[in-house]
Amino acid sequence: MLENLTQRLGRVMKTMRGEARMTEANIGDALREVRMALLEADVSLPVVKDFVAQVKEKALGEGVVGSLTPGQAFVGVVHEQLKQLMGEAQVPLALNQQPPAIILMAGLQGAGKTTTVGKLARWLKQNQKKKVMVVSCDVYRPAAIDQLKHVAEQVGASFFPSSPDQKPLDIAAAAVDWARKHHEEVLIVDTAGRLAIDQAMMDEIKALHAQLDPIETLFVVDAMLGQDAVNTAKAFNETLPLTGVVLTKLDGDARGGAALSVRAVTGKPIKFVGVAEKLDGLEPFYPDRMASRILGMGDILSLVEAASQQVDMDQAAAMAQKIKSGKGFDLNDFRAQVAQMRQMGGMTALMDKLPAKFAEAAANMPAGSDDKMSRRIQGIIDSMTPDERTKPELIKASRKRRIATGAGVQVQEVNRLLNQFEQTQKMMKQFGSMFKGKGGMMKMMRGAKSMFGGKLPF
Amino acid sequence: MSDATDNPPRRSWRERLFAGLTKTRQQIGGSVRTLFARGQVDDELLEDLEALLLSADVGVEATVILIEDLRQRARKQNLQTPESIQAAMVDCLADLLKPLEAPLQIAPPPGSPFVIMVAGINGAGKTTTLGKLAHHFQAAGHSVLLAAGDTFRAAAREQLQAWGERNNVTVIAQEGGDPSAVIFDAVHAAKARGIDIVLADTAGRLPTQMHLMDEIAKIRRVITKAETTAPHEVLLVLDGTIGQNAIGQVKAFDKAIGVTGLVITKLDGSAKGGVLAAIAKQCPKPVRYVGVGEQVEDLQPFSARAFAEALLG
Ligand SMILES: Nc1nc2c(ncn2[C@@H]2O[C@H](COP(=O)(O)OP(=O)(O)OP(=O)(O)O)[C@@H](O)[C@H]2O)c(=O)[nH]1
Ligand SMILES: [Mg+2]
Numbered sequence: 196m197l198e199n200l201t202q203r204l205g206r207v208m209k210t211m212r213g214e215a216r217m218t219e220a221n222i223g224d225a226l227r228e229v230r231m232a233l234l235e236a237d238v239s240l241p242v243v244k245d246f247v248a249q250v251k252e253k254a255l256g257e258g259v260v261g262s263l264t265p266g267q268a269f270v271g272v273v274h275e276q277l278k279q280l281m282g283e284a285q286v287p288l289a290l291n292q293q294p295p296a297i298i299l300m301a302g303l304q305g306a307g308k309t310t311t312v313g314k315l316a317r318w319l320k321q322n323q324k325k326k327v328m329v330v331s332c333d334v335y336r337p338a339a340i341d342q343l344k345h346v347a348e349q350v351g352a353s354f355f356p357s358s359p360d361q362k363p364l365d366i367a368a369a370a371v372d373w374a375r376k377h378h379e380e381v382l383i384v385d386t387a388g389r390l391a392i393d394q395a396m397m398d399e400i401k402a403l404h405a406q407l408d409p410i411e412t413l414f415v416v417d418a419m420l421g422q423d424a425v426n427t428a429k430a431f432n433e434t435l436p437l438t439g440v441v442l443t444k445l446d447g448d449a450r451g452g453a454a455l456s457v458r459a460v461t462g463k464p465i466k467f468v469g470v471a472e473k474l475d476g477l478e479p480f481y482p483d484r485m486a487s488r489i490l491g492m493g494d495i496l497s498l499v500e501a502a503s504q505q506v507d508m509d510q511a512a513a514m515a516q517k518i519k520s521g522k523g524f525d526l527n528d529f530r531a532q533v534a535q536m537r538q539m540g541g542m543t544a545l546m547d548k549l550p551a552k553f554a555e556a557a558a559n560m561p562a563g564s565d566d567k568m569s570r571r572i573q574g575i576i577d578s579m580t581p582d583e584r585t586k587p588e589l590i591k592a593s594r595k596r597r598i599a600t601g602a603g604v605q606v607q608e609v610n611r612l613l614n615q616f617e618q619t620q621k622m623m624k625q626f627g628s629m630f631k632g633k634g635g636m637m638k639m640m641r642g643a644k645s646m647f648g649g650k651l652p653f
Numbered sequence: 654m655s656d657a658t659d660n661p662p663r664r665s666w667r668e669r670l671f672a673g674l675t676k677t678r679q680q681i682g683g684s685v686r687t688l689f690a691r692g693q694v695d696d697e698l699l700e701d702l703e704a705l706l707l708s709a710d711v712g713v714e715a716t717v718i719l720i721e722d723l724r725q726r727a728r729k730q731n732l733q734t735p736e737s738i739q740a741a742m743v744d745c746l747a748d749l750l751k752p753l754e755a756p757l758q759i760a761p762p763p764g765s766p767f768v769i770m771v772a773g774i775n776g777a778g779k780t781t782t783l784g785k786l787a788h789h790f791q792a793a794g795h796s797v798l799l800a801a802g803d804t805f806r807a808a809a810r811e812q813l814q815a816w817g818e819r820n821n822v823t824v825i826a827q828e829g830g831d832p833s834a835v836i837f838d839a840v841h842a843a844k845a846r847g848i849d850i851v852l853a854d855t856a857g858r859l860p861t862q863m864h865l866m867d868e869i870a871k872i873r874r875v876i877t878k879a880e881t882t883a884p885h886e887v888l889l890v891l892d893g894t895i896g897q898n899a900i901g902q903v904k905a906f907d908k909a910i911g912v913t914g915l916v917i918t919k920l921d922g923s924a925k926g927g928v929l930a931a932i933a934k935q936c937p938k939p940v941r942y943v944g945v946g947e948q949v950e951d952l953q954p955f956s957a958r959a960f961a962e963a964l965l966g
Contacts, residue, residue, distance in 0.1 A: 231713055234707060235713060236897075240704055303922070304919060305776025310775075336812070336947070337784075338815055339808075341811045345807030346807050392923050417892070417894070419896060421894060421895055422924075423922070423924035423925075427894075447774070448859075449898040
């Protein structure tokens with residue numbers, strides 16, 4: 196397993212200790228580690244160079260705040276810069292057009308275009324209630340058209356037939372015509388995989404684009420793509436006015452440096468990610484989560500440490516210890532957690548610092564989402580006896596009434612709190628079993644997978 | 654990919670590798686030749702070389718080793734001309750890759766076909782490589798049988814059948830069904846018909862998908878049940894455009910099914926497949942073939958020196 200950036204920086208952070216600010220001298224090693232980690236994550240060299248230069252500039256210009264060591268501040272700068280490069284928010288598909296809204300897919304061979312067409316059709320049907328038709332202009336790869344036909348059947352999209360002896364431009368024209376007449380709302384056009392240096396094939400897709408005038412032109416790339424990502428992305432971006440990127444095979448263990456390269460070169464938003472081979476394995480892309488993945492997501496504590504000066508470190512460490520041991524998470528801890536979240540600016544702030552999949556789970560827990568609520572939660576817990584706090588199972592109907600009266604709330608609210616607590620406790624247990632023993636990221640990934648039904652939410 | 658009909662006369666794979674590489678180099682700015690033109694091994698040259706190797710997916714570790722190797726050779730042999738430095742760099746890389754150069758020997762035991770199974774991640778080029786291999790072996794005078802062991806992906810069977818038709822080779826397939834069973838049948842059919850080589854396709858899978866890794870381990874075991882000496886070759890197909898993740902793929906598939914050879918595909922593009930140098934360092938396996946296109950003849954045996962020369966101009 197490749198060492199991740201967090202580990203690498205962890206080592207350097209130690210040597211940076213005791214210095215008051217970030218200087219050319221004390222961030223030199225750290226910058227080298229960033230460079231290595233990004234290269235190991237397959238970020239393309241020119242992109243790495245630019246990135247390191249930007250981090251250096253930012254770091255030197257920035258003071259070290261509060262209780263942070265220069266090392267911690269440095270990691271903060273890196274994470275921030277990564278997030279900035281990945282783009283701020285999720286960018287949805289733009290399909291508001293006189294139907295049919297046409298989506299053109301483009302990419303290298305084996306990137307996952309055809310599967311993505313199926314997934315996208317399914318996603319649009321399910322989430323936007325669209326009537327979707329698909330067509331294949333891949334007249335080259337054997338059985339490519341067949342493959343799309345099967346996929347379309349599986350997701351219940353209309354399939355416009357084509358055959359290898361037709362010309363891609365003719366297929367496309369006929370499909371648009373049909374879609375218009377039959378009131379299909381979205382038409383997704385699959386194309387053959389092609390190399391960026393294959394001029395004839397690049398000309399072909401350019402012509403397809405000109406004829407179709409699609410509202411979305413999506414560049415499909417394999418998350419495992421290596422250094423060539425910059426060249427390929429550049430060529431596709433120059434040939435076609437891309438509107439977005441789909442990153443596939445993210446359920447593998449690639450660090451996904453290609454995401455950074457493609458984004459840096461094209462400036463286009465990554466709109467979706469493929470997270471499973473099955474046709475429901477497509478999800479909107481969240482840039483900040485990708486930043487965390489590339490940064491390395493093994494060590495919650497170091498991320499929290501690095502990125503938030505407001506957290507009480509001792510408390511965070513104690514919490515991590517509890518999480519690790521996987522037991523003894525009681526209402527006292529729950530109260531502390533809620534209080535701590537308040538300090539840190541609520542759940543959302545914490546979630547940014549958690550590895551993506553835990554953040555997803557945490558998002559489902561309503562606790563502490565706003566100040567008033569978290570104060571109420573604390574009030575309720577404060578009305579409990581010490582015994583009740585350590586053994587919540589004691590709290591039956593009559594005790595609930597007493598607690599509610601004590602805190603000046605309705606009994607339902609006590610119930611709701613206990614529910615939230617139970618959910619959190621369950622999650623903590625799962626964290627715990629994931630952290631037990633060594634094994635690090637892979638193990639955590641697997642654990643998280645079974646925890647979220649095979650879906651990796653980022 | 655171009656239509657075969659309006660293609661210019663086919664070039665050798667080195668020519669095609671070169672074509673791709675030159676293109677990339679122009680984009681990077683300046684050819685390798687100007688890089689070496691300095692005529693001395695100084696920091697600037699080493700830095701440029703480092704960039705070249707890293708940009709070819711050689712990876713940090715192998716790049717450091719190669720650069721150090723060149724530095725030492727340059728000192729010992731007092732290299733002062735562009736040609737000698739460039740030649741030395743090619744030597745460094747070729748020496749590193751040399752252990753991977755071991756062509757596949759087809760030697761079926763008496764009474765058994767030579768069974769080759771392929772494995773790899775989704776879209777690596779497994780099925781296409783099998784189509785090319787069928788052609789390659791037939792041209793060498795062997796009889797061949799294809800087994801449609803990808804029973805998962807839509808139209809995977811039809812895809813292999815198309816390659817079967819192109820080569821006039823029988824494809825053993827089942828409607829749906831279990832991959833192990835299909836390949837088991839194919840091995841038996843080949844035995845019964847006295848066929849020389851069985852080429853077994855499998856569905857693409859990522860090493861993180863534990864159940865699928867278990868499944869392919871089972872496929873391998875079932876092949877051994879059909880013929881105790883088989884499989885005789887376990888080919889892992891690597892996508893040449895993939896970066897450092899290829900190393901993890903070699904390790905994971907090796908653990909699951911005991912990889913005996915590699916095929917690296919898509920080297921007709923601008924990707925250079927330098928990850929082979931990292932593989933040579935970390936988890937060496939013989940590279941049996943290189944894929945340089947989508948046509949049936951676009952498969953070449955691996956030569957460490959030719960590869961090094963193509964990568965370093
Ligand atoms: N340019 C180029 N394309 C290739 C090469 N080998 C395979 N391809 C293409 O890569 C794509 C995927 O190839 P397949 O053979 O279907 O890959 P696979 O590993 O069988 O894929 P799955 O079965 O879907 O996992 C196809 O479009 C092939 O034509 C190669 O050497 N060069
Ligand atoms: Mg296949």
